Structures are given as structure tokens and as C-alpha cells.
Amino acid sequence: MLTSGDRLVAPLGLTSARWHVLGTIGASERPQPVAWLARDMGANRQNVQRIVNDLEKEGLVAFAANPHHRRAQLVVLTERGRNTYDAAMHLQAPWASGLADGLEVSEIETTHHVMKALLCKLEGSEDVGEQA
Incomplete structure (x- = not known):
């Protein structure tokens, strides 16, 4: 990137x-x-x-x-x-x-959720649901 x-x-x-x-x-x-x-x-x-x-x-x-x-x-x-x-x-x-x-909206949404979850883990927050 x-x-x-x-x-x-x-x-x-x-x-x-x-x-x-x-x-x-x-x-x-x-x-x-x-x-x-x-x-x-x-x-x-x-x-x-x-x-x-x-x-x-x-x-x-x-x-x-x-x-x-x-x-x-x-x-x-x-x-x-x-x-x-x-x-x-x-x-x-x-x-x-x-x-x-060529990407579906659902694919972009899934990617967004995964990236948010990873970011939360990297920052030490385990409460992914509120962040995503």
C-alpha cells in the first residue's frame, strides 16, 4: 500500500x-x-x-x-x-x-470487520464487537 x-x-x-x-x-x-x-x-x-x-x-x-x-x-x-x-x-x-x-459489498464489509478485529487485538483490546 x-x-x-x-x-x-x-x-x-x-x-x-x-x-x-x-x-x-x-x-x-x-x-x-x-x-x-x-x-x-x-x-x-x-x-x-x-x-x-x-x-x-x-x-x-x-x-x-x-x-x-x-x-x-x-x-x-x-x-x-x-x-x-x-x-x-x-x-x-x-x-x-x-x-x-469486481468486489462485492459483502466482501468489503467482511474485510473491514477482519481488519478492525486485528487492529483491536494489536492494540490489546479484546472487545472487537464494539470496535467493528
Whole structure:
């Protein structure tokens, strides 16, 4: 999946990891520091910091002052970052639809249930019924 995602967004100058970070920033209700973004992504803070720094150098994100913590700046999408993310999602929609071609809805639902069950087990939760 990551390799396919990398190929899909490479023309935009993105990787799957950069795309994921942009999406997490864009989906946040308000600007967040890197540590919070990493937590939301289930990722290592240092890795997310490195990606955010690269995105900032390319003008896709910017840092803003954090009124609650002087050193933990907030990360915000720039207009260029929003446009790049939107372009990635525009590429993703037909790609994702193509993956589902020939599959029955029941097969997709079963796969979803199995993936949720596995995720619950990996996260240590045994109550799969409520999660699925």
C-alpha cells in the first residue's frame, strides 16, 4: 500500500508519509504541535518532526506560535499545502475505486470487520464487537 501510495503522489512531490502528515494536519480541528500530530498518527514524534521540517522548507506547512507552549510550535497547512493535499486526494479517489472493482459489498464489509478485529487485538483490546 505504501509503495502504491508513493507512486500515486510522486508527481506532486509527496510520499505516502508526507501525504499522511498533510492529511493529519488538514483533518485537525485546530493547529497542533508535532507531538500531538504524531500521537494522532500513531507515529514516532521524531519521524513526524523530520517530515514536518521538510514540508516547511517546501512551503507546504508553516509554524505558528503556540500560546500554551513557547517551544512547541503549532503546525498549519499553507495554501500551497492545502492545494497539494487536495490534488493528492483527487488522484486517490479513482485509484481507491479501482481497487474495489469486481468486489462485492459483502466482501468489503467482511474485510473491514477482519481488519478492525486485528487492529483491536494489536492494540490489546479484546472487545472487537464494539470496535467493528
